[in-house]
Amino acid sequence: MNFSQRDKKHNWHPYTQHKTVPDFPAIVKGKDALLWDENGKEYIDAIASWWVNPFGHSNKVMADAIYEQLTTLEHVLFGGFTHNKAVELSEKLMEILPSNQQKIFYSDNGSTAVEVAIKVALQYNYNKGIKKTKVIAFEDAFHGDTFGAMAASGITFFTEAFKGSLLEVVRIPVPTAGNEEQTIKTLENLVKTNEFAAFIFEPLVLGAAGMVMYSAEVLDKLISICNQNNVFTIADEVMTGFGKTGKTFASDYLENKPDMMCLSKALTGGTIPMAITTFSQEIFEGFYHDDTDKALFHGHTFTANPTGCAAALASISLLQTDEIQQNIQTVHQSHLAFQSKIKNHPKVKTTRVLGVIFALEIKTETQESYYGTMRNKLYNFFIENGVILRPVGNIVYILPPYIIAENQLQKVYQTIENALEIV
Numbered sequence: 001m002n003f004s005q006r007d008k009k010h011n012w013h014p015y016t017q018h019k020t021v022p023d024f025p026a027i028v029k030g031k032d033a034l035l036w037d038e039n040g041k042e043y044i045d046a047i048a049s050w051w052v053n054p055f056g057h058s059n060k061v062m063a064d065a066i067y068e069q070l071t072t073l074e075h076v077l078f079g080g081f082t083h084n085k086a087v088e089l090s091e092k093l094m095e096i097l098p099s100n101q102q103k104i105f106y107s108d109n110g111s112t113a114v115e116v117a118i119k120v121a122l123q124y125n126y127n128k129g130i131k132k133t134k135v136i137a138f139e140d141a142f143h144g145d146t147f148g149a150m151a152a153s154g155i156t157f158f159t160e161a162f163k164g165s166l167l168e169v170v171r172i173p174v175p176t177a178g179n180e181e182q183t184i185k186t187l188e189n190l191v192k193t194n195e196f197a198a199f200i201f202e203p204l205v206l207g208a209a210g211m212v213m214y215s216a217e218v219l220d221k222l223i224s225i226c227n228q229n230n231v232f233t234i235a236d237e238v239m240t241g242f243g244k245t246g247k248t249f250a251s252d253y254l255e256n257k258p259d260m261m262c263l264s265k266a267l268t269g270g271t272i273p274m275a276i277t278t279f280s281q282e283i284f285e286g287f288y289h290d291d292t293d294k295a296l297f298h299g300h301t302f303t304a305n306p307t308g309c310a311a312a313l314a315s316i317s318l319l320q321t322d323e324i325q326q327n328i329q330t331v332h333q334s335h336l337a338f339q340s341k342i343k344n345h346p347k348v349k350t351t352r353v354l355g356v357i358f359a360l361e362i363k364t365e366t367q368e369s370y371y372g373t374m375r376n377k378l379y380n381f382f383i384e385n386g387v388i389l390r391p392v393g394n395i396v397y398i399l400p401p402y403i404i405a406e407n408q409l410q411k412v413y414q415t416i417e418n419a420l421e422i423v
């Protein structure tokens, strides 16, 4: 039996109904934007393996940095100790984060980064004797799969089974073009109740919802409403961070900076699982007290893992090189060219581009569900043709490694064009 067949005996995959899926390809090797399965079939990784990989697979700079750290200090506990890599990384982040971000809390993945932000928002108020226990989030948001993060997420079939066991979250519409006023009004009415500790959002792009985009102007307005009403703002930049939107962070497009930010995914260049939640000084001071009970009693075994920190340092250095910045521009320009070519296709409803992100909605008669028939047909077509794309309902999006070669990107576009003929 090959790996593909052996896999099924013990492995339980994410977001997978095992009864209805075929054997999964077993990937055994990766280089740059390419992956190979055990039969030697080649795939273009057009979604950077769930948005984590900006510099390509098996990147030598990343591998060297990790090897060096593994053979110097692979791990040390972060309770009662610090280490040089955590210090260097927090200093490096201060150079690139919005200037109101002053404190760094480390965890392991995007969901934990969100958990930490939500817990901090609630406990900040608790420490001051203020009763604010609810959170505001967008409809269709995705913030992760742990309980707090899941509560904030609005994609219902992800969370339906746990209704009733979740933190209280009230949703406002995504302020896509034409919807802005409605969102602003809804938020204004909510914050007046003084029941909300925080508003959490994916800035400018809702990733898992299908790369749904909205403007920086309206987000600035929403943040300003929260600021005026003492509601903390949490920018979940787990997907948007580290260059995806064309700037280092989506928050760099904003005048009003969020109080907290959640980072993961591309943070370590797609190598070591790690996440960071960042905070303004004001928030940190809400926990800074003679009373031990007012501390943030949250941590993870691998908090600030030195190997993860070394990977993040290498990744940020790579991101800052002229070459990678140029790559981001090149991908962006190619997306724009493809957009003008495809937008008038009779089967295309709408297209959108921001930074290295391209999305296209296919015209449909009925509402297509997230993992519905059209999605599965498209997904299978892409995989057969050696292109890794994971459509969301009728939305096909591309978020490639920044280093993807032009001919590879052209193959991705061509495969999408061909796919329009089969739906």
Ligand SMILES: *Cc1c(COP(=O)(O)O)cnc(C)c1O
Pocket: 109, 110, 111, 112, 114, 142, 143, 144, 145, 202, 207, 208, 236, 237, 238, 239, 240, 264, 265
């Ligand atoms: C992926 C994602 C998360 C969750 O991250 P995990 O590492 O999968 O737990 C949270 N927020 C956003 C915006 C994401 O894209």
